[in-house]
Amino acid sequence: MDTLFVSITVILAGGIAGLLLYRQFTLMKVVAIATTSAGCGIGLYYTLPKLLQGTAATASYNWLHTFTLAFSLDSVSLFFLVPIFLIPPLTLIYSFHYLENKQKRLRAGVNYLFFSILIASMALVVMSANMITFLLAWELMSLSSFFLVMYDYESYGNRKAGYLYFLFAQGGAMFLFAAFALIHSHSGSFDFNSFSSVPEQAKLFIFILAFLGFGSKAGIFPIHIWLPKAHPAAPSHVSAIMSGVMIKMGIYGIFRIYLLLEPTTALIGQIVLITGMVTGILGVVYALAKQDIKQLLAYSSVENIGIILIGMGIGMVGVSEQNQAMAFFGFAGSFMHIFNHSIFKSLLFMGAGSVLHKAKTKNIEELGGLMKRMPVTGRTFLAGSVAISGLPPFSGFIGEFLIYYGAFQGLTCNKFPYILTILAIISLAVIGGMATACFTKVVGLAFLGEPRTEKAAAASESGFTMGAVMGIMAVSCLVIGVFPEPFIRLAFSGIKDVSMVSSFDTGAFLTIIRQLSKTAAIFIGLFFIVSIFRKMLYAKKEIGSGGTWGCGFTQPTVRMQYTGTSYAYEMVEFFNPFVPIKNVYTGIKKIFPGTTTWESTVDDIAETSYQRYLTTPLLNLVNKLKWIQHGHIQLYIGYIIVAIIVLLLFL
Amino acid sequence: MESILSFCFAVLIAPLLPAVIQKTKAYFAGKQGPPLLINYYTMIKLFKKGSVYSTSTSFVFKQGPVVGFCTSLMMLAYFPMAEIAPLFSFHGDVLILFYLMGLGRFFTILAALDTASPFEGMGAAREAFFSTLAEMTIFGILILFFKLTGSLSFNEFFSGEHVISLMGEYGALLILVVAGLYIVMLTENSRVPVDDPATHLELTMIHEVMILDHSGPDLALIELGAYFKLLFYSGFLARLIDPFHSDNTFVNGMLFYAVVLFIYISIGVVESITARYKMNVVPKFILTPFILVFFVTILTMGVLQ
Numbered sequence: 001m002d003t004l005f006v007s008i009t010v011i012l013a014g015g016i017a018g019l020l021l022y023r024q025f026t027l028m029k030v031v032a033i034a035t036t037s038a039g040c041g042i043g044l045y046y047t048l049p050k051l052l053q054g055t056a057a058t059a060s061y062n063w064l065h066t067f068t069l070a071f072s073l074d075s076v077s078l079f080f081l082v083p084i085f086l087i088p089p090l091t092l093i094y095s096f097h098y099l100e101n102k103q104k105r106l107r108a109g110v111n112y113l114f115f116s117i118l119i120a121s122m123a124l125v126v127m128s129a130n131m132i133t134f135l136l137a138w139e140l141m142s143l144s145s146f147f148l149v150m151y152d153y154e155s156y157g158n159r160k161a162g163y164l165y166f167l168f169a170q171g172g173a174m175f176l177f178a179a180f181a182l183i184h185s186h187s188g189s190f191d192f193n194s195f196s197s198v199p200e201q202a203k204l205f206i207f208i209l210a211f212l213g214f215g216s217k218a219g220i221f222p223i224h225i226w227l228p229k230a231h232p233a234a235p236s237h238v239s240a241i242m243s244g245v246m247i248k249m250g251i252y253g254i255f256r257i258y259l260l261l262e263p264t265t266a267l268i269g270q271i272v273l274i275t276g277m278v279t280g281i282l283g284v285v286y287a288l289a290k291q292d293i294k295q296l297l298a299y300s301s302v303e304n305i306g307i308i309l310i311g312m313g314i315g316m317v318g319v320s321e322q323n324q325a326m327a328f329f330g331f332a333g334s335f336m337h338i339f340n341h342s343i344f345k346s347l348l349f350m351g352a353g354s355v356l357h358k359a360k361t362k363n364i365e366e367l368g369g370l371m372k373r374m375p376v377t378g379r380t381f382l383a384g385s386v387a388i389s390g391l392p393p394f395s396g397f398i399g400e401f402l403i404y405y406g407a408f409q410g411l412t413c414n415k416f417p418y419i420l421t422i423l424a425i426i427s428l429a430v431i432g433g434m435a436t437a438c439f440t441k442v443v444g445l446a447f448l449g450e451p452r453t454e455k456a457a458a459a460s461e462s463g464f465t466m467g468a469v470m471g472i473m474a475v476s477c478l479v480i481g482v483f484p485e486p487f488i489r490l491a492f493s494g495i496k497d498v499s500m501v502s503s504f505d506t507g508a509f510l511t512i513i514r515q516l517s518k519t520a521a522i523f524i525g526l527f528f529i530v531s532i533f534r535k536m537l538y539a540k541k542e543i544g545s546g547g548t549w550g551c552g553f554t555q556p557t558v559r560m561q562y563t564g565t566s567y568a569y570e571m572v573e574f575f576n577p578f579v580p581i582k583n584v585y586t587g588i589k590k591i592f593p594g595t596t597t598w599e600s601t602v603d604d605i606a607e608t609s610y611q612r613y614l615t616t617p618l619l620n621l622v623n624k625l626k627w628i629q630h631g632h633i634q635l636y637i638g639y640i641i642v643a644i645i646v647l648l649l650f651l
Numbered sequence: 652m653e654s655i656l657s658f659c660f661a662v663l664i665a666p667l668l669p670a671v672i673q674k675t676k677a678y679f680a681g682k683q684g685p686p687l688l689i690n691y692y693t694m695i696k697l698f699k700k701g702s703v704y705s706t707s708t709s710f711v712f713k714q715g716p717v718v719g720f721c722t723s724l725m726m727l728a729y730f731p732m733a734e735i736a737p738l739f740s741f742h743g744d745v746l747i748l749f750y751l752m753g754l755g756r757f758f759t760i761l762a763a764l765d766t767a768s769p770f771e772g773m774g775a776a777r778e779a780f781f782s783t784l785a786e787m788t789i790f791g792i793l794i795l796f797f798k799l800t801g802s803l804s805f806n807e808f809f810s811g812e813h814v815i816s817l818m819g820e821y822g823a824l825l826i827l828v829v830a831g832l833y834i835v836m837l838t839e840n841s842r843v844p845v846d847d848p849a850t851h852l853e854l855t856m857i858h859e860v861m862i863l864d865h866s867g868p869d870l871a872l873i874e875l876g877a878y879f880k881l882l883f884y885s886g887f888l889a890r891l892i893d894p895f896h897s898d899n900t901f902v903n904g905m906l907f908y909a910v911v912l913f914i915y916i917s918i919g920v921v922e923s924i925t926a927r928y929k930m931n932v933v934p935k936f937i938l939t940p941f942i943l944v945f946f947v948t949i950l951t952m953g954v955l956q
Binding site (some may be wrong): 437445448543544549567 | 698700701702703705706708710712713716720721722729739742743747751753754756760763764766767768769770772773776777780782785787789790798803853864867868869872888894928934945948949952
């Protein structure tokens with residue numbers, strides 16, 4: 001346990017040192033990155049063996065003589081610590097070439113400080129063992145990430161996005177306070193272990209409150225709307241860590257509160273499963289509908305949170321149905337997906353950052369042909385895209401396979417759980433298909449074809465550290481996909497301390513995993529054989545080159561390429577009215593047609609509904625109460641006196 | 652040994668069978684049609700040629716055909732043709748195989764988008780959309796088969812205690828599945844009424860428009876992949892409806908391929924007597940089998956308990 005505190009101290013020291021050294025730009029970056037990474041390394045060095053051996057630890061400290069700060073580590077916390085310590089060093093190394101504007105060196109220093117606070121607070125969140133510690137760490141995490149999002153605060157849009165994130169972070173925290181207060185009113189204790197003593201009727205209500213609180217962090221539909229705003233606003237190494245690791249803290253919270261409450265009602269699992277399906281499907285459809293790469297990736301995070309929740313929901317339904325296999329593989333699948341997603345989503349965000357850095361735009365409709373101009377970014381982005389679409393032989397498939405496997409075990413259920421399980425499998429299939437469509441769109445339109453604008457045509461490859469980090473991550477996506485066994489063991493050890501499934505025997509399943517690995521290997525082998533065969537066929541032959549055949553026209557103009565909007569149109573339209581498409585067409589009115597415009601936008605239904613049913617009525621109401629605030633000091637003093645009198649008399 | 656022979660036979664015969672469809676269509680049109688070995692001639696011709704690559708394309712364009720070919724070949728390696736155990740098989744192979752098909756599709760779509768063509772993206776978008784819808788049916792079928800056999804492997808579906816067959820225990824339920832799978836086969840292999848490989852207008856094509864720019868050996872690989880895929884689906888269907896069983900492996904194989912041949916002829920008949928649907932009707936057509944299969948899955952809840 002002490003090693004972890006050492007690691008957190010080193011991480012924080014890295015951030016502070018970065019800020020202090022901000023005048024020396026390069027030195028600052030080197031020191032901050034090296035120290036923080038070293039801290040993460042220490043953490044990882046402690047976490048991994050402990051996770052595999054499965055030893056728990058606790059520690060507690062007295063803080064200000066009023067509260068006890070209690071920490072404990074079980075397999076679940078240890079598992080979540082792995083991405084927390086694994087991903088940030090990589091994104092930090094990436095930031096070395098990403099933050100290269102010397103004018104903004106103070107800002108970069110502040111950025112490194114908050115970055116280290118974010119890592120430390122995330123580690124503290126998963127280590128906490130009582131409400132006080134947890135909420136402290138949670139707030140620290142929300143605030144530090146808020147400052148990270150506000151990096152480019154000069155732009156109005158970014159500030160707006162930052163405030164929206166702040167609103168959701170604090171709104172979510174309020175739900176958590178409510179849930180914890182409810183627990184405290186029943187148990188009279190701050191300790192996490194007291195949660196299970198809460199009466200059964202209250203548990204469902206507490207869980208729903210906490211689910212909303214944690215869900216707003218994780219990004220479940222419809223309280224996800226900060227994600228597609230904050231991610232495009234934040235610098236890419238920050239979006240990488242927020243999407244790859246921080247939103248998983250929401251998932252951790254949901255899982256932790258579920259474990260602590262030990263609820264017996266089947267409703268909880270069903271709520272989680274249904275939310276997961278809705279989140280997953282709508283997330284991917286919105287992702288498909290968006291043309292801004294980072295916004296698209298943010299929605300794809302929503303989708304992946306959906307997949308993770310489907311796995312978790314399968315697990316919870318399995319627990320309430322007393323189906324050990326279903327429960328085990330559901331939980332294991334969601335854990336595996338958490339781990340994998342943290343890698344490929346960070347990779348994709350960094351790829352998007354690299355594109356934004358060099359092509360100066362993140363709009364897919366303005367990109368194209370980057371594969372030739374940015375070979376490393378292009379290839380790694382391609383690998384990440386295959387992985388996130390859940391296709392073998394890359395890592396995304398492994399998590400989905402486990403979830404499928406768990407869901408199929410659940411087909412022995414009856415009635416409602418049976419229907420739910422069927423729907424879960426079908427939704428996973430739909431999500432998979434739509435994710436393929438979504439990421440072929442990004443890769444196909446942004447990286448392949450011809451550049452649509454001069455900005456895209458002028459792009460060149462990003463700095464060395466950026467390419468190196470993305471390369472490492474792309475390779476690890478492939479390695480996990482081909483040799484999944486050690487990583488699956490990691491996920492299995494993660495759920496070792498989950499009492500509901502701890503007695504499950506995984507021996508039979510590991511042979512399946514080996515077969516899976518063999519299949520991936522056969523496929524790759526076959527791929528190489530066929531590639532060599534193809535090379536031989538082309539040996540000593542005439543290879544011509546010319547323009548793309550366009551039915552009589554050859555390459556008339558690059559603007560005639562298929563666009564992202566039209567690529568997605570049919571699929572998105574299929575999900576109308578949940579994903580409404582708004583078209584504005586000025587039309588041709590004169591005999592000799594003048595300029596005309598056609599615009600197609602997809603607005604998030606959650607956002608428009610909030611606007612229509614929540615914020616607009618609220619603003620109207622508040623507007624009517626404006627007379628209370630009139631600027632007369634004497635009357636304000638009168639308010640205070642009235643308030644005090646009322647308080648004294650009635651309370 | 653049997654497995655290897657069976658696999659090789661399937662690979663070798665795959666290009667022959669589509670010619671049967673052409674023959675059937677020719678018969679309906681009152682023409683003589685191409686020779687039965689036409690596809691072999693085409694393959695040899697294509698393999699001999701060189702290629703012309705568009706200046707817009709990158710390495711992805713060249714990988715597309717290879718990945719597509721490999722994934723289709725994988726299906727044949729894991730599928731038990733003619734009651735003979737496949738080369739490889741394990742509990743859970745259906746999941747990875749259908750996802751491998753997804754990988755093939757992923758790269759075919761990318762190769763199409765790589766050409767910067769105004770048309771190929773159109774086909775790509777449709778391919779991505781329609782196959783997602785078809786995937787729903789496929790997973791519906793997998794759910795049902797798991798319910799019937801407790802297995803997630805092609806080989807175990809058709810061997811062991813509860814063999815899935817129209818003549819078997821739950822044959823009545825499977826009638827709807829057979830209809831559903833037939834529609835999925837038409838969809839996934841770009842046949843009429845979803846897609847018309849013989850149409851003259853690129854705007855109305857799905858699969859053919861995606862491969863407009865491929866030529867020579869690349870095109871041959873794509874075509875071969877398409878033959879394997881069609882053989883896989885019709886083999887799958889044939890295993891369901893095959894009413895014959897003989898203890899002699901050879902006779903059994905002959906009977907099985909006779910059923911496969913029957914399916915190919917039926918595709919030819921369907922193509923001859925129906926026209927391609929309007930594009931906006933196609934999603935409804937593809938969703939029909941999903942409803943059928945979902946209905947059957949709900950039915951099993953009562954039947955099997």
